[in-house]
Amino acid sequence: MAEYRDLSAEIRALGADLVALSVDPPATSAALRAELALPFSLLGDVRREVVARWGLLNAEEKGGIAYPAVFVLARGGVVRYRSLDRLRSRVSPEGVIAFLRAGLASTAPAEPARTTVWPALRDYLRVARNAARFGIRSPRPDNASQEATMIDEKVSATVRTAGPAADYALQVPAHVRHGLTLGLLLGVAGLLVSLLGRGHAPLLAIGLLTIGALAVAFLLVIALVVGRGLREKARDTILAAFPWRGDEAVLDVGCGNGFLLVGAARRLTTGKATGIDLWKADAGGQRAEAVLRNAGLEGVASRVALTNGDARRMPFPDGAFDLVMSSLMLHHVGSRSDREQVMAEMMRVTRPGGQVLLYDMLPFVRAAASQLRAHGFVEVKRLAGLALVVLTATRPR
Ligand SMILES: C[S@@+](CC[C@H](N)C(=O)[O-])C[C@H]1O[C@@H](n2cnc3c(N)ncnc32)[C@H](O)[C@@H]1O
Numbered sequence: 001m002a003e004y005r006d007l008s009a010e011i012r013a014l015g016a017d018l019v020a021l022s023v024d025p026p027a028t029s030a031a032l033r034a035e036l037a038l039p040f041s042l043l044g045d046v047r048r049e050v051v052a053r054w055g056l057l058n059a060e061e062k063g064g065i066a067y068p069a070v071f072v073l074a075r076g077g078v079v080r081y082r083s084l085d086r087l088r089s090r091v092s093p094e095g096v097i098a099f100l101r102a103g104l105a106s107t108a109p110a111e112p113a114r115t116t117v118w119p120a121l122r123d124y125l126r127v128a129r130n131a132a133r134f135g136i137r138s139p140r141p142d143n144a145s146q147e148a149t150m151i152d153e154k155v156s157a158t159v160r161t162a163g164p165a166a167d168y169a170l171q172v173p174a175h176v177r178h179g180l181t182l183g184l185l186l187g188v189a190g191l192l193v194s195l196l197g198r199g200h201a202p203l204l205a206i207g208l209l210t211i212g213a214l215a216v217a218f219l220l221v222i223a224l225v226v227g228r229g230l231r232e233k234a235r236d237t238i239l240a241a242f243p244w245r246g247d248e249a250v251l252d253v254g255c256g257n258g259f260l261l262v263g264a265a266r267r268l269t270t271g272k273a274t275g276i277d278l279w280k281a282d283a284g285g286q287r288a289e290a291v292l293r294n295a296g297l298e299g300v301a302s303r304v305a306l307t308n309g310d311a312r313r314m315p316f317p318d319g320a321f322d323l324v325m326s327s328l329m330l331h332h333v334g335s336r337s338d339r340e341q342v343m344a345e346m347m348r349v350t351r352p353g354g355q356v357l358l359y360d361m362l363p364f365v366r367a368a369a370s371q372l373r374a375h376g377f378v379e380v381k382r383l384a385g386l387a388l389v390v391l392t393a394t395r396p397r
Contacts, residue, residue: 001036003093008039014100016072021045023066048165057165064165070096074104166294168259169286170228180219187212221387225361226328230388231259234359237383237390238325239263242355247271248322253311253346254329256286258294258304264325265300273300274321276307276314280332312341319351327359330368339364343371350395358391365389 001020004011008018018040022029026044033042051057051066058065070093072081081099190208193201224230238260246269252261255275265273279288288306295304309315311326311333324346333339350356356377358368365382369391372380377393384390 001038001042004040005036005038007093007097010097011100014097016100019043021050021066023048023051023064059165064167072096072099072104080104166262166297167290168257168262168294169290170231170259172223172227176219176223176226180216180223183212183215183219185212187216222361224387231327231359233384233388234327234390235260235263237388238327238357238359239267241357241383241390241392242323244268245271249320250274250323250325251276251316251321251346251349253314253324253326253342254332255291255306256328258291260325260327261291261304262295262298262300264323265295265303266298268300268303271303271322272305273303274305274307274316276309276311278308278310311345312338314345314349316349318348319354320349322351322354323357324350324354325357330358330360330364336367339367340371343368344375347372347375347377347395352395353397354395356391356393356395360389362386362389365391369393 004018004020011018020038020040020042021044022032022042023045024032025046029042029044032038045051045066048057048064048066054069054071056066056069058067070081070083074080081096083095186208190205190210190212193208194205197205244267246267248268248271250261250264250268250271250273252258252264252273252275255261255277256279258275261273261275275291277286277288279286288308291304291306292301295301307315311329326342326346330339330342333342346356356372358365360368369380369382372391372393376396378396380391380393382389382391
């Protein structure tokens with residue numbers, strides 16, 4: 001948007017006007033507009049109605065975001081030019097200006113020429129400058145409570161209502177992101193001290209560099225494990241590892257916003273997927289209402305049940321579930337003995353012949369595997385590589 005801000009006078013001189021559209025809540029858009037000093041409106045499509053109608057909704061990301069795109073509209077809302085940005089290629093604003101110069105009546109290429117943008121040094125510098133000025137944001141969708149403002153009357157007239165997207169809170173938690181930034185800063189401080197310092201400075205530099213490097217390495221592993229990519233792979237691995245019939249009783253322990261739970265419910269026909277959680281405030285901001293909302297949006301609300309309870313003392317009878325699964329919950333439980341209690345409960349509620357599936361960081365999964373073996377569970381094995389640690393185990397009949 002900053003590029004379009006810098007070219008806005010030229011675009012207006014060509015007889016066009018500019019307006020931007022975002023799926024962020026109005027307050028976020030207003031703050032961004034002020035920060036970037038945008039000389040054009042930044043409208044809110046919080047319900048994702050315009051972006052869905054225009055084929056720009058990326059429902060997989062952060063609860064539903066828009067693919068970046070540029071449209072040129074003629075009078076009457078007729079689209080004369082359309083370009084979708086891709087990861088590695090995009091149409092430069094100059095391409096849009098060239099089209100405007102040729103006139104709206106000119107034939108716009110169906111897919112305008114793309115400029116490949118392997119980032120150049122100035123792009124890195126611009127990103128670093130913006131990160132320093134504005135911070136690194138990870139916007140959370142708030143699409144339930146805000147009204148959408150349409151791009152203009154003509155466009156809104158063509159918009160059909162599209163529901164908001166599910167939100168599974170898959171972003172890397174803020175404390176991990178902030179820790180990474182701090183680790184990097186310590187490393188940079190260590191480098192500066194080693195370059196500029198005198199006297200005892202080498203010791204200080206080595207200390208800072210070591211702390212920075214260890215912190216960054218540790219937090220990068222955590223960010224990888226709890227980040228969207230591995231979580232999605234873990235969910236797919238878990239759901240593919242179970243031989244579904246459709247009538248099973250399934251339990252998701254520490255179900256959070258229902259990422260795994262809803263995935264399981266989608267494989268059921270007559271069965272039920274139960275989620276248990278305490279919805280702790282310090283465990284990623286997950287909420288029971290979000291599970292119900294997500295299950296409703298994915299059309300599986302009737303196959304999902306929730307229990308607000310402690311996984312260390314679950315209120316279910318022995319052997320009540322065909323599949324007992326859990327993702328990224330063990331490391332949140334507390335001490336080693338708390339984790340052992342959770343595992344003991346998971347084993348207790350698994351029916352003979354039933355399956356346990358777990359995703360978490362390696363040390364927690366290793367300890368769980370030992371416990372499962374010690375209690376006679378069979379076929380205890382890891383299903384994926386080093387970073388993605390999914391464990392399966394079967395209770396003997
Ligand atoms: C990082 S979230 C993972 C959520 C979900 N399983 C997922 O993969 O998206 C961990 C969840 O475990 C829950 N949790 C932590 N300790 C718990 C306990 N003792 N009993 C039940 N739930 C617990 C937290 O409230 C949180 O929702």
